[in-house]
Amino acid sequence: MLSLKLAWRNLIGAGLRTWLNVIVLSISFVVIIWHRGMLDGWHEQARRDTIEWEIGGGQYWQKNYDPYDAFTLVDSHEKLSADIQEGVMSNILTPILISQATIYPQGRIQSVLLKGIDPTQKILNLPAKKLATESYEIPVLMGTRMAESTKLTIGDIVTIRWRDVNGTFDAAEAKIVDLFRTNVPKIDNGQLWIPLDRLRQMMQMPDEATIIVTNPEKKNLPQLSGWTFRDQQYLLSDIDRTIKQKQVGGSIIYIILLFLAMLAIFDTQVLSIFRRQREIGTQIALGMTRGQVIRLFTLEGSMHSILAAAVAAIYGIPLLLLQVKYGITMPENTDEYGMAIAEKIFPVYSLGLVITTTIVIFITATIVSFIPARKISRMKPTDAIRGKIN
Amino acid sequence: MQNSKIILTEELVKRFPVGGGYFTALNKINLSFGKGEFAGLVGPSGSGKTTLLNIIGSLDYPSEGKAIVMDQSIGDLTHRQAARLRNKYLGFIFQTYNLLPVYTVYENVEFPLLLLDTTTTERHRAVLDAVEWVGLTDKLKSRPGQLSGGESQRVAIARAMVKKPEVVLADEPTANLDAANSHHILQTMEKLNRELQTTFIFATHDEKVIQYLRRKISLEDGTVVNDENLGNEK
Known part of the structure; x- marks a missing residue:
């Protein structure tokens, strides 16, 4: 509870620095979910259209x-x-x-x-x-x-x-x-x-x-x-294969977005080693243990992702729902994709997709925060208090 | 009261690796401090004042000999035990104040109490008392960046004193302050020493500080060259 309280205090106290990270991370949240939703929507639409126009029930x-x-x-x-x-x-x-x-x-x-x-x-x-x-x-x-x-x-x-x-x-x-x-x-x-x-x-x-x-x-x-x-599964296998290939490409974008988001957190946490070492030394001098320091800084990173999820929800939910309702117009010549693609794609955002993305970002944020936090805790307090860079 | 020794060093040696060899920062220091002392480690830069203060504060470990603080041998403490010792019995005041920049004055002073098992009510009362001792009740919501040097150091004193520690270790507390602020700070600390029986140990070469001390321990090249009672009345 203490670490949570202090982490929250640190985040809120850091003001603009925190919110910049949170906004970057929230954009990644929304874009990752949007991108996956588009692929899922495309997949669903392609399967539905193929069933309705070509293969029926088999x-x-x-x-x-x-x-x-x-x-x-x-x-x-x-x-x-x-x-x-x-x-x-x-x-x-x-x-x-x-x-x-x-x-x-x-x-x-x-x-x-x-x-x-x-x-x-x-x-x-x-x-x-x-x-x-x-x-x-x-x-x-x-x-x-x-x-x-x-x-x-x-x-x-x-x-x-x-x-x-x-x-x-x-x-x-x-x-x-x-x-x-x-x-x-x-x-x-x-x-x-x-x-x-x-x-x-x-x-x-x-x-x-x-x-x-x-x-x-x-x-x-x-x-x-x-x-x-x-049966349908046999007749839709081409589409499923194509979508799977698109999803591999999508996963690369997913990883890049996640990497960028994590870089923001990692960067913040690593910079903290240099910027906040006097602060950390002081906290140790005042009686914090190494474990508490690690917990505090790891939690700070994790909380970025929680705040980002909340911020993403504020603007992302209406934005994504709007797309679900009105769809996204696809450019002309989409036939070149070689499979059923509508003039408009209606993304599908499942609860599983949102929860999985949130968990993945939360875990990754925690890991990239833990690494510099562990380094921070190993600093000699006497050096840290003086702001001496190791 | 002053006879009960709460800090004791025996043949204390501290060496730091330098190049291929070692630099001896402290050499066979034998000192003891009783409860309620207002003492200073005095000497030029590199004489070992801060090193000794750091070892007493369990922020560093002796290379040889013993440093016993509140009946606990610093060299034998684990990180966790050292943290517990600092948290429970020791207060620190630094030359550069070392306030936590994103916290308000209230939150800075509250911080050591958060690490102790205190209730919200106890904490609130203790913080208000500590801030009142240093005369900053009107600055509770200010952040360190909004305070002057003197005010920042007063916040640091409040933070060191809020848990009513047995010992306060102050490393060059007036180095960044003008004369008026230095005297104000020292008077505050002297008053707290008198009222709360807290032991104050300074590392300083500032004459303004020295004139408030009741005991002056002079260090040179890591050894105690003089330990005198200045007779300043309590």
């Missing part, structure tokens, strides 16, 4: 399907059984047929993936209902990234050429009926979405599909023979 893949090998598409299709059809009718499953094709936008040649989706599906956020139009041309839905790369827009007509199940080439006119904006580039880049039945007809693959997306709200999904189930 996917059944036709056993030959390999998303990284376009050649497997020729053999990656299978008829839907009665059970699956029933699942589709009950909004538990939605089938997608995938095929390779070539388009010729404004005379250029571009390879694409044709993806057939049921315009009535409600499992994915993809605005498939826009495909429910009666027209001579094949109605096409595409993402804004694809539209930009092909220079196509709503109402444009483009030629599509494909090979059906028998290997016969065919071609038809397609009309862009709508564009969608998504944070998930994997359903946008190089892809055209068309009505499932139309694609089946084009490919001569009636009732067939390549993958079947499940409804994330439905549990206890059935085992489907001939299909391999890929």
Whole structure:
């Protein structure tokens, strides 16, 4: 209690010096929590968007399907059984047929993936209902990234050429009926979405599909023979890996920020050896033990972090809550990050994050205060009283 | 009362390592101090006054011989025991006042009591009494930077006296003060010595201090060359 009282007295008595350190440390607190919160928010948003737009509650893949090998598409299709059809009718499953094709936008040649989706599906956020139009041309839905790369827009007509199940080439006119904006580039880049039945007809693959997306709200999904189930964890592993890499980079920033903050405390404490040695000598002369001196100076350092946490809370909580509410606008071209990233990221600040950061800073501050404090206590009191630097 | 010896040195030697050899700062000092003495260690710079004061104050250890303070042999004390001895029985007054710069006058004077097991009420009363002895009641909330040299040294006296120690060790207490302030300080200390029976030991070469002493111990090159009773009445 005595050490606490004296440490508090010393800190408050030191005035501006204390508050400068506390402010520097509090900024580190806020920036560390903000940075971690951004990454967590990004991660959460990327996972959520990917689930809502692409993978649903998991996917059944036709056993030959390999998303990284376009050649497997020729053999990656299978008829839907009665059970699956029933699942589709009950909004538990939605089938997608995938095929390779070539388009010729404004005379250029571009390879694409044709993806057939049921315009009535409600499992994915993809605005498939826009495909429910009666027209001579094949109605096409595409993402804004694809539209930009092909220079196509709503109402444009483009030629599509494909090979059906028998290997016969065919071609038809397609009309862009709508564009969608998504944070998930994997359903946008190089892809055209068309009505499932139309694609089946084009490919001569009636009732067939390549993958079947499940409804994330439905549990206890059935085992489907001939299909391999890929759960969310499997399908999100790329995102998790990318985030993990970003977190490694984030951890470096975390360490740098922590290091800067600790440097401020360490600097203060080391300077104390020179600046306050007469004071320390006097305290020893007045009856303080070495242990009390170490406790006092270590506590002073620790208290910096407690005060910093309090100061950080005063301005940091409203600031961070404001960001949680309104999000942080991301710069353009964030697609280059190679994963789902929204125009705005809403940081996620968990209690665990705040508590962990506080504990880490508290412990580190205590350690960096202890080291010079131990040195201080070893000074000869007779030298210290005279302010003689060792 | 003066016959009860509270400080005793026997063949006390203190050497400091210098280069490859040693410098003998104190050489076979045999002295004793009784309760209520008002004594001074007098001599030129380097004569060993401060070294002797430091050993008596358990801030340093003898190289040879004995220094016994309040029945405790300084050479045998652990750091903790030495701290306890200083805290309980000794008060210090330094040439440069050595007030704790971030504390107020009240907090500076209170500091030694915080290290003792005293209640808040006892502490408060003792601090007010001590500040009143030195006439600084109106400066309780001032910080050292706001005080004059004389006032600072009076605060240091209050801090040394607040726990009513057996011995006050004052190292050149008037060195940074003008004549008027020096006399004021010395009169205060003399009064406290008289009223509280506290033993005062000075290390000084200031004539103003010497004229207040009742016992003058002259040191030269680490040895006692003269120990005389000046006969100043108590």
